[in-house]
Amino acid sequence: MTVALQARDLCRDFRGFQATNHVHLDIHEGEIHAVIGPNGAGKTTLFNLLSGFLKPSSGEVHLFGERIDPLPPDAIVRRGLSRSFQISSVFPTLTVRENLLVALQAGTRLPGRFLTPLGAMDAFSARADDLLAQVGLDWARDRPAADLSHGEKRQLEIGLSLAQNPRVLLLDEPTSGMGSEGIARVIALVREVARGRTVVLVEHNMSVVAQLAHRITVLQYGQVLATGTYEEVRRDPRVIEAYLGQEAHP
Structure with missing residues (x-):
């Protein structure tokens, strides 16, 4: 399968704190890929590195084979990667x-x-x-x-991200703070916008992850703990101990 977005040995250090620690990540073209992990695992830092809002201390990011980590965010958008943010930005x-x-x-x-x-x-x-x-x-x-309601603003933000017709779309906590009705709308919307493009999402709601993600990467302390399908990840003893707990066994 074609690798759409790739992180290689990606590190980001904040005055001695290793927010991402030698992260390797392959996102396949056309898949919905979820990034999960406990608070402080490095998920948003990883998104910022992938989209150019932070520069890595070391390592590289590639978009369809082209190295993009030295580029500013606007140049990365023009090459086909767009993102939403955890905090509303309309x-x-x-x-x-x-x-x-x-x-x-x-x-x-x-x-x-x-x-x-x-x-x-x-x-x-x-x-x-x-x-x-x-x-x-x-x-x-x-x-x-x-x-607009909180959920409707999230829908608008996805529309803003789609305005540049990205090949790869990063969504940071798209269902955060929503009730069940809003979550259902966003799940349907993500499925719709994923047609013909690659979607990567950070998401805490494991029900959303289970319904959307083809593959999942689990982060802990800035490192990749596991990558696999939902069933593979939810049964991994390391993931259960680090993050999922009883939520891994609905």
Whole structure:
């Protein structure tokens, strides 16, 4: 299988604290791959390294065979990797549709132009409407993003991540803080957006992981403890001891 995203011997040191410690990771093209582990295991640090928001102390990151860790985040996005964040990052005073329009023009030359006709945004209208429908927010297109529920903002954030048409999408805690109805919507949405692309998600909810992930990587103390299918991981004694506990035996 083609390796879409690869970490090789990836380390990140924060003044003596090893947040990631010689991490090796192969994400196959077309799979949904979950990264799990207890708090402080290094999951978000790993996402920041993969997406260019942090530079590794040592090691490398490759996207479809190209080394990307020396690149800034915007250059990594242009090469086909996009991400969402654990904390909501929408523009609250803009409408839902305007949020998507801003995201769509971000990858063009428009943001660097001092004077741009308002009509230039019309070129993105059809794509914005498509994204609204894809993430299930066409009904809220003209509402301020601040009016959305927590779960709906997460849906919008996925839409913002999709605006650059990524080949690899990183989702950081996509169901965090949601009730069962919101979780069900996001599970369906992730399955939809995973068609034709690779998805990597950090997720604490093991029910979500079980329903979505083809493979799982477990982190502990910044190191890879295990990688495998849900059934393989949930029965691994090291994983049970480190993280899953009784949750491994529903």
